[in-house]
Amino acid sequence: MQILEGQGVNKYFGGLAAVSNVDFHVDQGEIVGMIGPNGAGKTTLFNLISAAFPISSGEIRFKGHKLNGLKPHQICKMGIGRTFQETKVFANMPALQNVLVGAFFGSPNPVSGANAAKNATQALEFVELSAMSATPAKDLTMVNQKRVEVARALATKPELLLLDELMAGLNPAEVGEAMELVKRIRDKGITILMVEHVMKAIMGICERIMVLHHGEKIAEGTCQEISCNKQVIEIYLGGETHAGN
Amino acid sequence: MDISKFTSKKFLATAGVLLTILVFLATFPIYSSNSAVAIGLTILMYIILTVSWVMFSGPTGYMSLATAAFFGIGAYTCAFLYQKSGPLLPLPAVIIAGGLVAFIFALVVGLVTLRLKGMYFAIFTFGFIMLLNQFMVYYELNILGARGQRVFPITNQTAFYIALVILVLTLLAAYLIRRSRLGLAMQSIGENEEAAAHMGVNTTMVKVLTFAISAFFMGVAGATMAPRWEYIDPTVAFNMLYSFMPILMAVFGGMGQLYGPVVGAVVFAYSERALRLRFPYHYMLAFGIALILIIIFLPGGLTGVVPTLKDKLSGLIARLRKGGQSERHANT
Numbered sequence: 001m002q003i004l005e006g007q008g009v010n011k012y013f014g015g016l017a018a019v020s021n022v023d024f025h026v027d028q029g030e031i032v033g034m035i036g037p038n039g040a041g042k043t044t045l046f047n048l049i050s051a052a053f054p055i056s057s058g059e060i061r062f063k064g065h066k067l068n069g070l071k072p073h074q075i076c077k078m079g080i081g082r083t084f085q086e087t088k089v090f091a092n093m094p095a096l097q098n099v100l101v102g103a104f105f106g107s108p109n110p111v112s113g114a115n116a117a118k119n120a121t122q123a124l125e126f127v128e129l130s131a132m133s134a135t136p137a138k139d140l141t142m143v144n145q146k147r148v149e150v151a152r153a154l155a156t157k158p159e160l161l162l163l164d165e166l167m168a169g170l171n172p173a174e175v176g177e178a179m180e181l182v183k184r185i186r187d188k189g190i191t192i193l194m195v196e197h198v199m200k201a202i203m204g205i206c207e208r209i210m211v212l213h214h215g216e217k218i219a220e221g222t223c224q225e226i227s228c229n230k231q232v233i234e235i236y237l238g239g240e241t242h243a244g245n
Numbered sequence: 246m247d248i249s250k251f252t253s254k255k256f257l258a259t260a261g262v263l264l265t266i267l268v269f270l271a272t273f274p275i276y277s278s279n280s281a282v283a284i285g286l287t288i289l290m291y292i293i294l295t296v297s298w299v300m301f302s303g304p305t306g307y308m309s310l311a312t313a314a315f316f317g318i319g320a321y322t323c324a325f326l327y328q329k330s331g332p333l334l335p336l337p338a339v340i341i342a343g344g345l346v347a348f349i350f351a352l353v354v355g356l357v358t359l360r361l362k363g364m365y366f367a368i369f370t371f372g373f374i375m376l377l378n379q380f381m382v383y384y385e386l387n388i389l390g391a392r393g394q395r396v397f398p399i400t401n402q403t404a405f406y407i408a409l410v411i412l413v414l415t416l417l418a419a420y421l422i423r424r425s426r427l428g429l430a431m432q433s434i435g436e437n438e439e440a441a442a443h444m445g446v447n448t449t450m451v452k453v454l455t456f457a458i459s460a461f462f463m464g465v466a467g468a469t470m471a472p473r474w475e476y477i478d479p480t481v482a483f484n485m486l487y488s489f490m491p492i493l494m495a496v497f498g499g500m501g502q503l504y505g506p507v508v509g510a511v512v513f514a515y516s517e518r519a520l521r522l523r524f525p526y527h528y529m530l531a532f533g534i535a536l537i538l539i540i541i542f543l544p545g546g547l548t549g550v551v552p553t554l555k556d557k558l559s560g561l562i563a564r565l566r567k568g569g570q571s572e573r574h575a576n577t
Contacts, residue, residue, distance in 0.1 A: 050443055071449075072442040082443055090436035101433045104426050105445035113426075156445055 003028045003160055003191050004049070004080075008058035011044055011215075018044040020215040021058070026160065031182065031192045033206035035199075035226075037235060040212040042195040043085055046162050049193075050082045051075045062160070077108045081158030083149040085165045085195075091138035098137050099123050099151045106156020123151040127181060143174050150181065154190075161185060163194040167201050179205050203227065211235075270409055274402045282401040284518055286473065289408040290466055292510040293415050295491040295498075297462035300419050301455045302492075303500040304431040307359070310488045311351075311370035314377050315460040317482035318350055319343035319467025321381065321394070324477050329395035336399070340407065340468040347464025348457045355453035371488075378483040385479070393478035396471045404473040411469060415462045420503055422455065431455055490514075497539060499546020508548050 005025040011018045019041040026032050034042050047053045049060055051072045060067045062078060070078075081102075090098050103116040103123070111119070124130055127147040132140060137148055146166055153161055167178050179201050186192055196202045202209060202223070209226045211219040219229045226232055274282045294312055302309050322343040326333045334342065358369045385392050422428050430451045433441035442448045471477050491510070498509020520528035543549055 052439065052443070071447075072439075073445045073447045076443055076445040084440065088437045088440035090433050090440065092436060093432065097429070101429060101441065101446065102444045104429060105441075105447075107445070152444060 001028045002026070004060070004062050004193070006045075006049075006058065006060045009045070009048060009055060009060060010057045011041075011048055011053065012056045017215050019048065019212075022212070022215070022217045024210060024217065024220075026191060026193050028191055029186070029189065030208060031186050031194065031206050033202040033209040034193065034195045034212065035197070035202060035209060036212035039214075041215040042212055043164055044215075045212070046082065046164055046193075046195060049075075050080060050162060073105070076106050076156055076158075079108075079157070079159040080162065081106070081153030081156045081160070082162040083146065083153055083164055083166060085168070087142065087145040087149055089137035089140075089145050089148050089152075092136055094134050095129055095137055095140065095144075095148050095151075096120055096124055096133035098148050099155045102152040102155035106158075119155050119157070120151075123155040124148075126154060126184070127151045143170055146178075147181075150185075154185070158190060160191045160193065163192060163196075165195055165197065167196060167198040170198075175201055267413070271406075274405050279401055282405050284515075286401055286405045286408055287518070288511055288514040289405065289412055290470060291490060291494060291514045292507055293408065293412050293462060293466045294487060295494040295506040295510040296412075296415050296419050296503075297459040297466075298491040299495050299500050299506045300415075300422060300462075301431075301452075301459040303495070303506075304423075304428065304435045305452060305455070306435040307452070307456075308363075308367040308492075309370045309456070309459075310367055310492075311354070311373050311460070312463055312491050313483050313485055313487040314370070314374045315347040315351060315463035316467035316470075316487045317374070317377060317381075317479075317484075318347045319464030319469075320471040320477050320482040321467075322346045322464070323468035323471040324394035324396050324482075327397045327472055329397050329475075332397050336407075336472070340411075340465055343468025343471075344461040344465035347467070348461040351457040351460030352453060355456040356449075359449065359452045359456065374483050374485060374488060378479045381479040381483070393476055394471075395476055396474070398475045399472045401473065404469055407469050408466070411462070411465050416503070416507070418458065418462070422458070423503060427451065427455065493536065495546075497536065497546055499543075499549040501545055501549050501552075505546055505548040509546060512547065 002025045007023055009022045009024075010020055022041075022045065024045075034045070036042055044053070048055050049067070051067065051070050051074070055068055062075075062080060065078065067075060067078075090101065093101075099120040100116060103119040104111055121130070121133070124133055127150050129144060129147050129151065132144060137145060140148065150163070150166070163182070166182070167175050170178060175198055182192060182194070182201075182205055194202075194206070206223060209221065209223060210217055211226060211229075211232050213235050218235075219226060219232050221229070270285075273285055277285070294316065298309065298312050301307065320343070323339050326339045326342060327336065332339070354373060358366060361369055382392070385394075422431075430441070430446045430448075433444070433446055434448055434451060438448055467482065471482070474481065490513075491506075494509040494513045495506045496509070497513050498507065499505035517528070517532065520531055524531070539546065545553075
């Protein structure tokens with residue numbers, strides 16, 4: 001079953017088409033990866049799904065409901081959580097309070113204080129940060145700030161989680177841990193759409209990959225198909241003509 | 246509900262201090278001279294304005310200069326309803342009306358302008374005061390035919406007691422908002438508005454609502470002062486000083502704790518008065534220097550020092566104890 005689908009999605013910044021005519025879908029329970037060179041429009045597409053920007057044309061549907069025209073907080077309450085490429089933690093709040101914001105406001109129904117606190121504690125435990133619950137987010141390492149973001153998004157009880165470069169800047173051991181975390185999130189029954197540059201991670205956990213280039217979707221398929229796709233290799237490694245010369 | 250919370254030592258101590266202050270303030274007009282009550286009233290007014298400014302601008306980080314605008318709206322509402330020639334409504338109703346009109350203005354203005362960020366919001370709110378000021382000048386001269394409004398007078402004592410009640414309510418509201426999820430939402434907006442929105446916080450609603458609540462208390466303060474002054478005109482009601490002073494007082498006292506702005510307003514308003522009487526030409530110089538020093542050396546304001554001192558003190562005690570222990574170990 002398709003949990004998220006986009007049809008003919010366009011986004012223009014002035015005359016520049018940041019995302020142009022992209023069709024995509026995410027099935028329930030999947031881990032879908034989105035790759036592409038810098039400036040390909042991956043984060044823009046995330047921002048369109050989570051309503052940070054209004055969509056120029058086309059439509060995006062979540063569980064059959066049209067998302068066009070909704071505000072970010074409404075998208076969140078519908079069940080789409082997200083993290084950010086450059087971490088946007090609430091710097092002066094303790095880690096637990098960061099997560100508490102998601103627990104209080106992310107749910108479609110009003111949550112009691114006790115339940116919100118319970119959800120927040122559980123979410124922080126899930127990302128293995130319980131020991132640092134009282135530490136202000138700004139004093140955490142980048143890896144841990146990213147974990148706080150994941151916990152904060154999980155506390156909103158999402159059905160679909162958008163992870164924007166969760167693994168950027170992590171060392172190989174940390175990438176391994178992050179991959180485990182992503183798998184555990186999926187095992188909770190949460191569908192995942194992730195933007196990533198770390199190929200090892202993408203190839204290791206994604207069931208399906210879509211490739212964006214200059215705002216257009218140029219390829220889609222399993223890891224095997226993508227890694228053999230001539231066009232993708234050209235984009236990432238440079239065209240044969242360059243190599244030939 | 247957990248009863249032990251209300252019988253703990255800390256709670257009892259705080260309640261005792263608050264009660265003592267309240268009794269002192271409530272009996273203050275009885276044994277004090279009229280001029281002392283007048284000074285007390287000014288200080289109360291500044292505390293109300295400062296606490297209500299911090300209510301919104303403190304956690305969200307939106308620098309509002311509209312305090313004078315809402316104060317003036319309250320004052321003018323009172324002037325029209327509580328005229329010298331014959332009050333249209335009893336005083337308590339007039340004062341509440343002053344707050345409500347300010348609340349409604351803030352809702353409308355907030356919906357239009359709270360999408361502005363940073364400096365643009367500050368400039369807009371600044372322009373808002375000038376707009377209201379000029380509008381009232383025009384309205385009085387061209388439509389009413391005379392500048393200024395005469396207001397049915399009340400005594401310093403009456404005004405003092407009304408201001409005291411308002412102050413208690415303002416502090417109560419500020420305390421409750423701070424502890425509620427509305428407070429958490431505002432704080433998250435101040436930390437990172439974009440992330441807050443994506444975590445389900447209805448940022449527009451939270452900002453507009455709290456902006457309007459804080460405006461209510463500013464309007465109520467204006468409506469209390471107008472009958473005390475007996476006469477208001479646009480330059481008195483929309484005096485820019487009412488926008489800038491609360492900000493200075495809040496910075497001076499520190500915004501980290503609820504009592505910070507209160508301490509700031511009391512110390513600032515009182516010392517301003519005392520210094521002005523003694524050094525009428527140089528008191529602003531002393532103030533300027535004091536403010537600069539505080540911003541450089543005490544970024545958390547006067548009360549921001551308390552937690553730091555506490556930390557240092559307990560650290561010192563721990564070190565002394567540890568030192569004593571290791572000495573004993575060395576001896577054995």
